[in-house]
Amino acid sequence: MQALDITNSQEVDQFRQLQLTLCDRWKTIELFDNSDADILVIPSLSIDQRELAKVEGCEHYEERLLFSLIRLRNPRTRLIYVTSMPLHPSIIDYYLQLLPGIPFSHARNRLLLLSTYDSSLKPLSQKILERPRLLQRISQALRLNKSFMTCYNATNLESELSLKLGVPLYAAAPNLQYWGTKSGSRQIFAECEVPHPDGSDRMWNPVDLAEATAHLWERQPDLKRVVIKLNEGISGEGNALLDLRPISEVAPPNSSHEQRITAILDCFQTMRFQSSQESWENFKGRISELGAIAEAFVEGEIKRSPSVQGRITPSGDVEVLSTHDQILGGPDGQIYLGCRFPADSSYRLKLQQLGLKIGQNLASKGALERYGVDFITVQKEDGEWDIQAIEINLRKGGTTHPFMTLKLLTNGRYDLSTGLFYSQQGKPKYYIATDNLHKSRYQGLLPNDLMDVIAHHRLHFETGTETGSVFHLMGCLSQFGKLGLTSIGDSPQEAEDIYNKVTKVLDVESSSSPENLSAFPDYSTPMSWEEGSSHW
Structure with a gap:
């Protein structure tokens, strides 16, 4: 994915200040959930598009936030929902007819559906940013002092979109997304003293990853399997399982650290990938782009x-x-x-x-x-x-x-x-x-x-x-x-x-x-x- 990078400190500060207006407008959970508000829903899957492609039918996953239409049960809520391609009208009708006590026409009049008419693999947020007239139309439809934007995940694309529209983004800021990666998660668990499997820091090439795996194995000699995870994989599709038991025949307990690294490197090619579309050649390249960790596989009958x-x-x-x-x-x-x-x-x-x-x-x-x-x-x-x-x-x-x-x-x-x-x-x-x-x-x-x-x-x-x-x-x-x-x-x-x-x-x-x-x-x-x- 070609991300639009917001690194200018002034723009970062503007984004933070815009987010702070959320607290000024909605001081309690009840006010936030039941207020008079315009909600801009941007269901962009702004993640690595090659990892996303492993999920069959991913081009339709912008529909997963359509539950947001049920928020129209609040007669004071207005909602804009933007998609890459237009949604089938019967799908919209289906959600609006779920609303108890709200006439269909009343809910429909408070819903604005917009589309980029772009089925390419670029993230939706990028498509919107590339269409200034669509941006203008969204802006004109919003009451800026009563609006917020929600999304699937927040990256520099969503941050830039928030700034261009002047609408606060209700999501973790892009510079905090590291804490939702595999390596970032492990750091949070350690800080909170929450139990988690032994594992490694993020590595950027197969040799370092093999060495980290060898260290993990040496800390736990009875370990049977290790999970190798791309740092930003989704739904388990970026995981591979490395079975250590066959390796122990090549590199027995009395082997040197270097022998174990060599054996592990050889066996990376025969790991069992969780995605049927994955191969070692592709996975190896993704390690250098996204990073990867090694983590002890948790065994157990129940x-x-x-x-x-x-x-x-x-x-x-x-x-x-x-x-x-x-x-x-x-x-x-x-x-x-x-x-x-x-x-x-x-x-x-x-x-x-x-x-x-x-x-x-x-x-x-x-x-x-x-x-x-x-x-x-x-x-x-x-x-x-x-x-x-x-x-x-x-x-x-x-x-x-x-x-x-x-x-x-x-x-x-x-x-x-x-x-x-x-x-x-x-x-x-x-x-x-x-x-x-x-x-x-x-x-x-x-x-x-x-x-x-x-x-x-x-x-x-x-x-x-x-x-x-x-x-x-x-x-x-x-x-x-x-x-x-x-x-x-x-x-x-x-x-x-x-x-x-x-x-x-x-x-x-x-x-x-x-x-x-x-x-x-x-x-x-x-x-x-x-x-x-x-x-x-």
Whole structure:
């Protein structure tokens, strides 16, 4: 990615001063969440584009922040949502029809959809900056004294966009993003005295990385496996697993340090990469560009991967939002597929404590808004859980949209004393969510087809019972056969049953013969839709 670098100290100071206006305008969490505000949503995935390309259907991941449209349930909220390519109208209709008690037309009139009409692999924020007329249109639509900008992650691109528009960015500043890298996370854990696996600092070439791995192995002679991580990989796609057991045959315990380094270097070429698209030749080049760390692989028969999410408010307060048990896949269970809310009761309160401690450290460094911390838990012989912190995400992640969907739809509350989320009626709510309901048989299903299936089989979210499924990444469906959903229930089992019903129905409908589809209405007459027609 060709980043636009803001290094001028005057511009850095201007950006910080602009962010400080957030605190002046919204002094409490309640005011911030329920105020009269214009929200500019820039769902740009401003990360290394070659790493992003490992995620199938990544070009549609700008849709993951569409949960923000549910904020229009506040009749005083106005929202601008910008994308690289126009969104299918039925996707927008789907979200607006979720709003309880708000007429569709009222919500639609407070929403402005804009697009760059640029499907290239450049980050969305860069595309916007390259279009001065689009910038002007965004600026004219905003009430600057009541506006803020939110994004997927903050880089120099988002910082420059914030300055050009004069709109404060509610996210950790670009110069703080290091704390969300693999090496930065390890430094935070050490400062907070949070347990984490033994590992190395960031290395910039295979030889130094092999030497760091050798040192790690010598500190832990019984170590079986090591995870090699690109410093800025996402969703586990930048990880590789190095098995030390075959190497020990070539470099036994009495080998010299240099012999071990040589053996490890040779075995880097046969590491098991978590991304099916990865190779050693490419990975080697990425080490010199992004850096990489070596980290002890946490072994265990009963092992889980929970996470905690929090946010840092403009006033500097730290709020724990949620805990999850992550659903992982890939060759060695390191690829994020989905999550269950909440995390297991045997460790979720401890996760909250550790997450709060890490959030306070981040707040002291000046971080803002969303952060998440991933852990590994292993059950010991006495039944207790050993908890190890793995990494920090200073961005919105795979657990952000399902939890915010639940919160915004129910207007409920998270209870720190139990780690549960309660609706306004006092019912605890649970969900299972995924970005990766992914089957080749789903390819060819259009968004309108999905709407037909949802309506026919009553798969939608019921506002009366506050249970059902909410879908996202619908733009991925036709080309990639990939879909996201959050299935919400009043118990973990009900949430799972709702999720399983969706998968069973989609399996049947995606294999239906044409005669079985005759019950669905004919949408051959196209819907008229003028992009950006609502201009306030």
